[in-house]
Amino acid sequence: EAGVAQSPRYKIIEKRQSVAFWCNPISGHATLYWYQQILGQGPKLLIQFQNNGVVDDSQLPKDRFSAERLKGVDSTLKIQPAKLEDSAVYLCASSSLNVRGGTEAFFGQGTRLTVV
């Protein structure tokens, strides 16, 4: 079974530029998560989708971050304009649903963003 795919693996941009990250979840997984992991910290949930609907985006800085999941499969996360404090690893994860409450989340390798 193919895992969660993310691209790019690394990205360096200047502040005020824009950047986009792409995620392809495991086939059939209804739930998709985007996390931000700053060096030395635990992952922080940015947005959670169930199919193509947003379940939770309470911690997404909506003035600069946006995300979409068209057709309930692939997802993109965009930052515009980027700030220095956005330097982090952006993790995508997916999980399936079942009548007993779902399975664990599987994570991609992440995209390491450096804003200079």
Add this chain to the structure above:
Amino acid sequence: GDSVTQMEGPVTLSEEAFLTINCTYTATGYPSLFWYVQYPGEGLQLLLKATKADDKGSNKGFEATYRKETTSFHLEKGSVQVSDSAVYFCALRRRDYKLSFGAGTTVTVRA
């Protein structure tokens, strides 16, 4: 809101030593609990899980028991190896599938 708190690191051990990483949670209802591991340069991997009270998750010699009475899910391994050096994250998943992580504990095992 729902959250997990895990012991701060870093933790440095010698090979074959006993490892414990404490994790406590705050949640409404009955969340599922997980330990994830992040090896250097790699992504997050599920180490073990427990979905209800008194469940014991185990994998690769690691164990953790879901203790509802103490709201805890401590990770233990009886004899660590150098290859266990990694960052360990305790996590909680609510029934709406929201998944929250602790801050992580860095473990270094010396030969």
